[in-house]
Amino acid sequence: MASKRHVIVGAGTAGINAIRTLRQMGNQDSVVLVSGERPYSRMVLPYVLEGGISEGHTATVSPNQLERWGVEMRFGRQAASLDAKGRSIKLDNGDELPFDTLLIATGSSAARLPLPGADGQGIHSFWTLKDARGLNTHITPNAHVVMVGAGFISFTILNGIMQRAGKVTVVEVEPRILPRMVDTAGSEMTAAWLTARGVTLRTGARLKEIAQTGNKRRLSFADGTTLDADVVVMATGIRPNLGWLEGSGVKVDKGVVVDEYLQSNLAGIYAAGDVAQARNLITGASEVHAIEPTAMEHGRVAGANMAGERVSYPGSLLMNVVGVAGLEIASFGAWDDAKAESITDLRPGQSSYRLYRFLGGRMVGAILISPEGEAWRGNDLGMLKGLVQSGADLSGWKRHLKANPLDLKPAYLAARTVTHLMPRTLLGRPSSSPGA
Amino acid sequence: MKALRILPEKCTGCLRCELACSQAQTGTYQPAASVIKVAPLEGHTSYAPYTCVQCAEGWCMTACPVDAIGIAPTGAKEVSAAQCVGCKLCTIACPYGTMFLLPESKKAIKCNLCHGNPACVQACPTGAIEYVETPAGDWLGEFAHKRSAYVHTGRV
Numbered sequence: 001m002a003s004k005r006h007v008i009v010g011a012g013t014a015g016i017n018a019i020r021t022l023r024q025m026g027n028q029d030s031v032v033l034v035s036g037e038r039p040y041s042r043m044v045l046p047y048v049l050e051g052g053i054s055e056g057h058t059a060t061v062s063p064n065q066l067e068r069w070g071v072e073m074r075f076g077r078q079a080a081s082l083d084a085k086g087r088s089i090k091l092d093n094g095d096e097l098p099f100d101t102l103l104i105a106t107g108s109s110a111a112r113l114p115l116p117g118a119d120g121q122g123i124h125s126f127w128t129l130k131d132a133r134g135l136n137t138h139i140t141p142n143a144h145v146v147m148v149g150a151g152f153i154s155f156t157i158l159n160g161i162m163q164r165a166g167k168v169t170v171v172e173v174e175p176r177i178l179p180r181m182v183d184t185a186g187s188e189m190t191a192a193w194l195t196a197r198g199v200t201l202r203t204g205a206r207l208k209e210i211a212q213t214g215n216k217r218r219l220s221f222a223d224g225t226t227l228d229a230d231v232v233v234m235a236t237g238i239r240p241n242l243g244w245l246e247g248s249g250v251k252v253d254k255g256v257v258v259d260e261y262l263q264s265n266l267a268g269i270y271a272a273g274d275v276a277q278a279r280n281l282i283t284g285a286s287e288v289h290a291i292e293p294t295a296m297e298h299g300r301v302a303g304a305n306m307a308g309e310r311v312s313y314p315g316s317l318l319m320n321v322v323g324v325a326g327l328e329i330a331s332f333g334a335w336d337d338a339k340a341e342s343i344t345d346l347r348p349g350q351s352s353y354r355l356y357r358f359l360g361g362r363m364v365g366a367i368l369i370s371p372e373g374e375a376w377r378g379n380d381l382g383m384l385k386g387l388v389q390s391g392a393d394l395s396g397w398k399r400h401l402k403a404n405p406l407d408l409k410p411a412y413l414a415a416r417t418v419t420h421l422m423p424r425t426l427l428g429r430p431s432s433s434p435g436a
Numbered sequence: 437m438k439a440l441r442i443l444p445e446k447c448t449g450c451l452r453c454e455l456a457c458s459q460a461q462t463g464t465y466q467p468a469a470s471v472i473k474v475a476p477l478e479g480h481t482s483y484a485p486y487t488c489v490q491c492a493e494g495w496c497m498t499a500c501p502v503d504a505i506g507i508a509p510t511g512a513k514e515v516s517a518a519q520c521v522g523c524k525l526c527t528i529a530c531p532y533g534t535m536f537l538l539p540e541s542k543k544a545i546k547c548n549l550c551h552g553n554p555a556c557v558q559a560c561p562t563g564a565i566e567y568v569e570t571p572a573g574d575w576l577g578e579f580a581h582k583r584s585a586y587v588h589t590g591r592v
Contacts, residue, residue, distance in 0.1 A: 013501060041501040041502055043501040043502075043521075043523050043525065044501065044502060044521050044523070047521045047522065047523070053521050057502070057521065060501070060502065060503070292499075292501055292525060293499055293525065293529055296498060296499060296501075297498075300498070319528050319529075320528075321524045321525065321527065321528045323524065328524075330528055332528070372537070372539045373468075373539050375537070376527065376536040376537050376538075376539075377468050378473060378533075379473055379475075379486065379532070379533030379534060380533060381527055381528060381533060382527060382528065382529075382530040382531060382532055382533030382534065382535055383531075383532070383533035384533075385528055385529070385530070385531045385533075386530075386531030386532055386533065389531050390531065396587065396588050397587060400587045409475050409486075409533075410475065410476075410477050410478075410580055410584050410587075411587075412533070413475065413477075413484075413486070413576045413577055413579075413580035413581075414577065414580040414581040414584045414587075415577075416574060416577040416578075416581070417531075417577075418489065418532065418574035418576070418577055419574040419577050421491070421531050421532065422489065422491060422492070422572060422573075422574065423492075424493060425492050425493040426493060426498070429492075430492040430493070430494075431492070431493055431494045431497060431498050432507070433497070433506040433507040434497065434498075434500070434503035434505075434506060435503065435506060436507075
């Protein structure tokens with residue numbers, strides 16, 4: 001009997017984890033990997049910008065490893081269209097690739113503001129390896145770098161920019177920085193930390209256009225003010241790469257809508273990562289979570305199901321961690337749930353902040369901000385993740401935590417969180433070494 | 437597979453395990469850098485050491501975007517410092533709170549069972565930490581629950 005053929009479109013975290021999982025589960029079917037870029041990790045790019053980590057270090061799997069896995073590589077090519085009925089995809093060079101199962105893992109692209117001059121020279125995104133190289137060569141010690149957007153992606157490269165540029169200004173249209181990662185108190189603490197370290201912040205600033213004036217870029221705002229920059233970095237969000245699915249019959253909302261097996265509305269067609277709209281572990285809502293851990297989990301669960309297993313995914317936990325100039329900022333789950341009860345611990349002099357959000361006895365979200373020297377002195381950072389993920393019952397502890405928010409560890413332990421967590425695995429079996 | 441078994445009733449809170457651990461892991465006597473942490477309970481009247489259970493999922497290992505965490509012959513999930521770029525994803529992926537970042541090196545660090553000869557076991561004067569053939573366990577849950585009755589009753 002001829003073996004099945006799995007076509008994986010996208011060699012990012014989701015695609016590579018799907019392939020690894022297929023092979024770790026002993027699946028020997030043929031696998032074709034289509035990708036415009038060679039496999040590398042976007043997570044590593046900020047550290048290349050900071051220096052000390054070489055570009056070669058960004059590679060996630062080598063061609064040798066892919067060969068050992070028996071993967072047919074189609075690099076430098078992109079998927080142009082999907083013929084779901086005919087079970088094939090067409091590539092941008094006209095080649096047709098038939099499939100038995102398909103994984104849509106085409107990720108997302110940096111989205112630029114639709115403004116005059118936003119695509120001009122000296123305006124950089126920071127999303128791909130090519131972007132990173134471009135920005136790397138343009139930052140000079142005297143440059144004034146203006147970052148447009150004060151979200152997670154912008155913050156991942158702030159360290160590198162601060163170390164290498166003469167002057168840094170961060171511009172954000174929302175009234176506060178990191179609006180989708182922390183609450184107002186967290187934003188304010190982070191803003192104070194950055195301002196004290198020489199970063200200029202302009203919040204509530206609506207950019208209207210960018211014009212070239214000699215060697216400078218002039219940014220004009222809706223309130224009539226202007227700002228001159230040597231280098232402009234646009235970190236104004238990302239957009240899932242869905243265009244090639246138009247008219248295919250695959251159901252798309254914010255992303256490809258998938259079920260608990262990461263399968264789309266069409267049998268044998270799966271989606272994973274930034275392009276997939278799947279279950280949120282905490283709220284149960286169907287959402288796009290464009291974060292690395294979700295891409296990894298989606299990829300593994302999709303790979304297991306493509307291998308013929310029946311692995312159900314409980315959903316992804318929204319979480320982020322980023323460090324800026326020695327301040328660590330992390331958030332988990334539904335920290336912004338308006339219906340949830342709050343417990344806070346705010347120490348402005350020490351630049352540390354905690355927010356725990358409760359629905360009944362269950363912690364549904366949390367924020368932790370702390371200087372890096374203290375962030376990992378105890379176990380609390382990961383314990384917050386464990387409490388939110390496990391849904392451990394803390395009803396007997398809420399009153400104590402309200403009075404002593406830092407006494408988290410006894411609460412975590414006494415709630416038998418470890419007992420709750422130990423049997424849990426993503427694929428219903430112990431994980432293998434990534435190289436295995 | 438051998439694992440660390442914690443007998444919290446025997447812990448006196450002397451912190452020798454933390455000192456020995458930091459020495460074995462980082463070459464310095466620096467309890468803040470140890471990957472075993474003694475938990476104060478009952479308002480600091482009893483103590484228990486807490487460290488990685490080498491869980492079956494290996495949340496740290498699967499979260500790592502550069503495959504810097506693998507499984508050592510002892511069964512321990514182990515960080516390759518040369519591979520680690522310091523992105524910290526493992527420290528928020530680990531739901532046990534036993535994955536750390538060393539601020540000095542900006543590298544992730546966790547319990548690797550000292551390659552089969554755990555320094556904390558050697559250092560503990562009361563035998564509260566054993567390295568024996570046992571399935572992983574929630575060694576502190578019941579103990580912490582009993583020793584924190586004051587939280588619920590209001591009486592110490």
